[in-house]
Amino acid sequence: MIVPLGHVLLFAGLLFVAGLAAVLLRRNLIMILIGVEIMLNAVGLVLVGASAYWRHPSGQLFALLLMAVAAAEISIALALVVYLKRSRGTIDVNRFDGMKG
Amino acid sequence: MATLLFYILAAIVLMAVLLCLTRNNPVHAVLYLVHALFGLALLYFLLGAPMLAAWQVILYAGAIMVLFLFVIMLIDPDLFEKKASRGRFRWLPVGFLSGALLACGGVLIMMDPLAAGGIVRYRLSPRAFGRALFDEYGLAVEILSLILLFAAVGAFHLGRRHKGKEDAS
Amino acid sequence: MMGELLFLIPMLPLCGALIIMFAGGRMSRKLLAAVASFSVIASALTILWLWPLAAPQTRVSLFDWFEAGALRVPVEILFSPLSAAMALMVTGVSALIHLYAASYLHNDPDVRRFFALFNLFVFAMLIIVLADNLLLLFLGWEGVGFCSYALIGYWYRNPGFAAAGRKAFLVTRAADVLFVIALLWLFRLTGSLSIATINQQATSLPAGTLTIVALLLLAGACGKSAQLPFSSWLPDAMAGPTPVSALIHAATMVTAGVYLLCRLFPLISLSPTALAVIGLVGTATAFYGASCALVQRDIKRLLAYSTISQVGYMFLAVGAGTVTGAMFHLITHAFFKALLFMVAGAVIHLAAGEQDLFRLGQLQKRAPLLFWLLLAGALALAGMPLTAGFFSKDAILVACFALNSPWWTGLGVVGLITAFLTALYALRLVYLLAADRDVTIGHGPLPRGMIWPLLPLGLLALVGGQLNLPEPWGGGTVLQRWLQTPSGRGGTHAIEWGLAIVTLLLFVAAWLGARYRFRTLPMPPGGGVAAFFTDGWKIDALVRNAVSKPYEATGRLLDGFPERWYTAVLPDWLGRLCQSAGRYFRTFTSGYVTHYLSGMAWGTFLLLAILLIGLLR
Numbered sequence: 001m002i003v004p005l006g007h008v009l010l011f012a013g014l015l016f017v018a019g020l021a022a023v024l025l026r027r028n029l030i031m032i033l034i035g036v037e038i039m040l041n042a043v044g045l046v047l048v049g050a051s052a053y054w055r056h057p058s059g060q061l062f063a064l065l066l067m068a069v070a071a072a073e074i075s076i077a078l079a080l081v082v083y084l085k086r087s088r089g090t091i092d093v094n095r096f097d098g099m100k101g
Numbered sequence: 102m103a104t105l106l107f108y109i110l111a112a113i114v115l116m117a118v119l120l121c122l123t124r125n126n127p128v129h130a131v132l133y134l135v136h137a138l139f140g141l142a143l144l145y146f147l148l149g150a151p152m153l154a155a156w157q158v159i160l161y162a163g164a165i166m167v168l169f170l171f172v173i174m175l176i177d178p179d180l181f182e183k184k185a186s187r188g189r190f191r192w193l194p195v196g197f198l199s200g201a202l203l204a205c206g207g208v209l210i211m212m213d214p215l216a217a218g219g220i221v222r223y224r225l226s227p228r229a230f231g232r233a234l235f236d237e238y239g240l241a242v243e244i245l246s247l248i249l250l251f252a253a254v255g256a257f258h259l260g261r262r263h264k265g266k267e268d269a270s
Numbered sequence: 271m272m273g274e275l276l277f278l279i280p281m282l283p284l285c286g287a288l289i290i291m292f293a294g295g296r297m298s299r300k301l302l303a304a305v306a307s308f309s310v311i312a313s314a315l316t317i318l319w320l321w322p323l324a325a326p327q328t329r330v331s332l333f334d335w336f337e338a339g340a341l342r343v344p345v346e347i348l349f350s351p352l353s354a355a356m357a358l359m360v361t362g363v364s365a366l367i368h369l370y371a372a373s374y375l376h377n378d379p380d381v382r383r384f385f386a387l388f389n390l391f392v393f394a395m396l397i398i399v400l401a402d403n404l405l406l407l408f409l410g411w412e413g414v415g416f417c418s419y420a421l422i423g424y425w426y427r428n429p430g431f432a433a434a435g436r437k438a439f440l441v442t443r444a445a446d447v448l449f450v451i452a453l454l455w456l457f458r459l460t461g462s463l464s465i466a467t468i469n470q471q472a473t474s475l476p477a478g479t480l481t482i483v484a485l486l487l488l489a490g491a492c493g494k495s496a497q498l499p500f501s502s503w504l505p506d507a508m509a510g511p512t513p514v515s516a517l518i519h520a521a522t523m524v525t526a527g528v529y530l531l532c533r534l535f536p537l538i539s540l541s542p543t544a545l546a547v548i549g550l551v552g553t554a555t556a557f558y559g560a561s562c563a564l565v566q567r568d569i570k571r572l573l574a575y576s577t578i579s580q581v582g583y584m585f586l587a588v589g590a591g592t593v594t595g596a597m598f599h600l601i602t603h604a605f606f607k608a609l610l611f612m613v614a615g616a617v618i619h620l621a622a623g624e625q626d627l628f629r630l631g632q633l634q635k636r637a638p639l640l641f642w643l644l645l646a647g648a649l650a651l652a653g654m655p656l657t658a659g660f661f662s663k664d665a666i667l668v669a670c671f672a673l674n675s676p677w678w679t680g681l682g683v684v685g686l687i688t689a690f691l692t693a694l695y696a697l698r699l700v701y702l703l704a705a706d707r708d709v710t711i712g713h714g715p716l717p718r719g720m721i722w723p724l725l726p727l728g729l730l731a732l733v734g735g736q737l738n739l740p741e742p743w744g745g746g747t748v749l750q751r752w753l754q755t756p757s758g759r760g761g762t763h764a765i766e767w768g769l770a771i772v773t774l775l776l777f778v779a780a781w782l783g784a785r786y787r788f789r790t791l792p793m794p795p796g797g798g799v800a801a802f803f804t805d806g807w808k809i810d811a812l813v814r815n816a817v818s819k820p821y822e823a824t825g826r827l828l829d830g831f832p833e834r835w836y837t838a839v840l841p842d843w844l845g846r847l848c849q850s851a852g853r854y855f856r857t858f859t860s861g862y863v864t865h866y867l868s869g870m871a872w873g874t875f876l877l878l879a880i881l882l883i884g885l886l887r
Contacts, residue, residue, distance in 0.1 A: 002103045002147065002220060011111045015118060022122040024868050030127045030173060034134055037165070038118055041141055044157075052148045055223040057233040060150045064234065067160050068245045072252035074165055078172045079256035085176040086262075093863055100861030 001052050008049035015042035029081050029091040033074065040070045102212065103220045106205060107147055113201050114140035120194055131169045136198045138162040143205055149224035151215060273330040276320060276347050279357060280396040282313040287389035294382040303372035306385035310368050310392055314361035317354065324354035329402060340461055348402035348466070351753050352597070356399045356529055359601050363521045363608050364392050366723040370612050371513035373719030374619070384424060384511070391417035395522050399529065404453050404463045407530070411494065414523045415442050421518060422510040431509035438503040445493020445500050452486035469536040477541065484544035487534060488551065491527030495581045498555045502809050504578055508570040512615030515570060520577050520611050521604035528584040528600055532593045535756065539591060546677060549589025553681045556582030558807060560691035564698070565803045568625050569614050572699060575806065576651065577607055579692065583666055586685060590678060592669040592758035594750045598738045599666060602658035606650035606731035609724055613644045616720050617703065631705040639721060643728045645700060650731040652696035653689055655774050658734030663689060664769055665740060669758035671765050689773060693780030701788035742766045
């Protein structure tokens with residue numbers, strides 16, 4: 001391990017928070033999805049770092065599975081974006097309040 | 102040296118991410134994101150996961166980002182020209198990030214940290230990676246393939262144009 | 271093995287009721303009447319057939335009704351001389367009244383319901399009579415109450431009749447509550463509900479408790495027998511068809527209270543206070559009923575007040591300690607009062623539903639046989655010497671005077687006055703019905719089926735005294751020797767003869783009075799005093815003022831503060847609170863995905879923080 005695991009985790013945490021901030025603060029649906037991608041990658045980095053720390057392949061394998069899930073998720077999400085743009089004419093999340101109680 | 106490289110790469114990735122998330126133009130954001138993902142791929146490599154680094158570049162930086170660009174183009178074709186940022190040094194951040202990443206990549210290739218006796222003690226070669234995956238996680242792979250199938254079907258369904266039922270929801 | 275056959279006695283009427291209920295839809299009117307009558311007649315014949323089992327007190331248990339801890343309630347029959355005599359009287363009178371009812375209701379559309387309930391009533395009554403267990407007895411007790419309610423309101427389309435049924439049900443239920451309390455108390459004291467066990471263990475109970483239990487039992491009996499505090503339902507109960515009045519509200523059900531006290535006499539007799547109260551209630555009711563009967567215009571209400579009065583005599587007998595006297599009067603009363611009611615039914619039939627005594631008349635010309643039957647019943651009621659009523663009433667008064675204490679002598683004197691009044695109103699009934707005046711002509715001649723069931727009753731009303739002829743008259747006291755029940759202190763010959771002479775004189779005086787007053791065309795009684803007696807001493811108004819009005823006032827009062835507050839104000843306030851809270855919380859669900867996500871993020875953050883604190887500690 002070339003750096004302490006703590007540093008890897010700290011860096012991944014920074015990435016995650018940055019992604020989360022984008023998800024919460026941005027209004028453009030595309031930007032929110034980009035934020036989600038960054039969060040997923042932060043998790044992937046943690047898995048790889050853990051794999052290196054414990055010298056075990058499972059972390060890397062999980063990172064791969066994570067990538068596959070992310071691919072599935074993003075394909076559906078982008079299809080939804082297209083659908084919303086087509087049906088509502090916008091991708092501004094603050095214009096969607098169909099769940100309002 | 103490798104440790105220093107890790108921190109340099111981490112700084113580059115963080116910078117790319119912050120630039121990416123603050124863009125108003127989604128196209129620019131996606132371009133910065135590609136940089137960040139590429140930097141992450143290099144980090145994976147440095148942490149002893151060459152196979153995963155390759156997948157990261159192919160799947161994320163390649164396929165998924167292209168998908169993003171397609172969708173952006175599909176929903177707002179004017180974006181590529183209209184919202185281009187102005188200014189003399191508008192290419193500077195991208196250029197700096199790209200250069201730094203290329204330099205780091207070059208250094209990594211020169212160092213070859215994964216070689217036997219190299220600085221990275223634990224590494225998972227593609228052969229070991231594949232064996233571990235299909236030995237232990239065969240079922241998970243199958244389930245994931247189903248998930249991807251469902252995702253493809255769902256995406257196809259959502260993307261279809263409903264005749265006469267436009268604006269249904 | 272013969273003992274099990276005893277269950278045929280109540281089961282036969284039950285089977286009749288069930289057959290009529292479930293298969294009666296396709297039966298013809300005659301077949302319905304035949305099934306109902308036959309089941310009762312068969313029951314009576316069964317009693318006669320099994321009569322030898324009564325003398326040694328046969329006790330038969332069919333099965334355990336239920337068992338819970340110390341409480342074991344078997345379905346058990348006690349066929350003792352007492353219950354056998356009562357059961358024979360019930361089934362015999364019932365059989366005659368069933369036959370009478372078949373003719374009486376010959377064009378009623380709902381006759382199936384009538385006979386089903388009638389048979390069910392006989393079943394429940396036999397359960398009361400035969401049960402060896404207070405709870406089983408109570409089952410029958412409530413059963414007759416229900417049948418009485420349903421039959422009073424038999425013509426339920428008339429709201430007044432339905433209300434009369436409800437009144438009877440509610441008043442008797444109020445008394446039954448006290449009866450149930452006594453029943454539970456007895457179970458707590460003796461650990462058993464068997465009448466025999468309770469009577470055996472009664473001697474070991476403390477005197478005060480005993481008195482209270484006996485008084486509670488008296489209250490229950492008063493409700494069923496229409497004695498004074500609970501008497502007002504019986505005159506209204508005359509809304510039912512006349513056979514119902516004859517069977518349930520004269521001959522059988524209203525005497526169930528007396529019968530209950532007779533069965534539990536070993537328990538009651540241990541408390542002189544309770545006996546004194548029973549005697550007082552009986553005498554007061556007897557006087558009350560007689561005074562009211564004197565001025566009634568409605569023939570059936572007159573007979574109802576007369577019934578109240580006569581049942582009062584039976585209570586007096588129990589109080590004076592002569593169970594035999596009570597049973598004797600119970601039986602003779604069943605004969606002549608059922609007879610009188612059925613005659614009244616026939617008279618009403620002749621006059622096309624007219625019940626006002628002052629519009630009836632000319633009976634001896636239009637239906638001579640009916641008139642002679644009426645005369646037989648009325649003379650027995652009036653206590654003319656040598657009729658059944660004379661002997662049974664005298665036996666009670668003898669028992670009173672023989673006790674030789676001021677209290678009982680006083681009650682006996684009131685009883686004598688009541689006897690005078692009784693003779694007066696009985697003869698008034700005869701004179702008014704025979705009066706020579708223009709009358710409505712009714713439904714035509716009487717059906718023969720309405721006449722001949724009266725003949726045996728008329729005979730029994732005249733000669734029923736032979737059942738228990740007292741010694742000075744050279745009688746055999748058959749009933750006394752059969753029942754073997756306490757008959758009080760025996761009277762000396764002086765008392766017997768003295769009373770007989772006094773009674774004779776009273777009867778003659780009443781006859782002369784009635785002859786003088788009612789022979790010529792009399793006018794209906796008028797004025798406030800008459801109205802007071804006609805309304806039964808305004809006891810309904812009294813109850814309304816003493817019970818209903820305070821109850822309603824309390825209800826109104828409670829309606830004001832807790833009721834409205836708890837059911838309207840407070841829930842309204844709570845509802846408004848929930849509504850405003852909901853309106854406030856609604857703003858949380860803005861519908862924006864971002865808000866939900868930030869909520870989730872904050873939640874995660876909080877969890878992590880808690881985890882961190884836990885780790886640091």
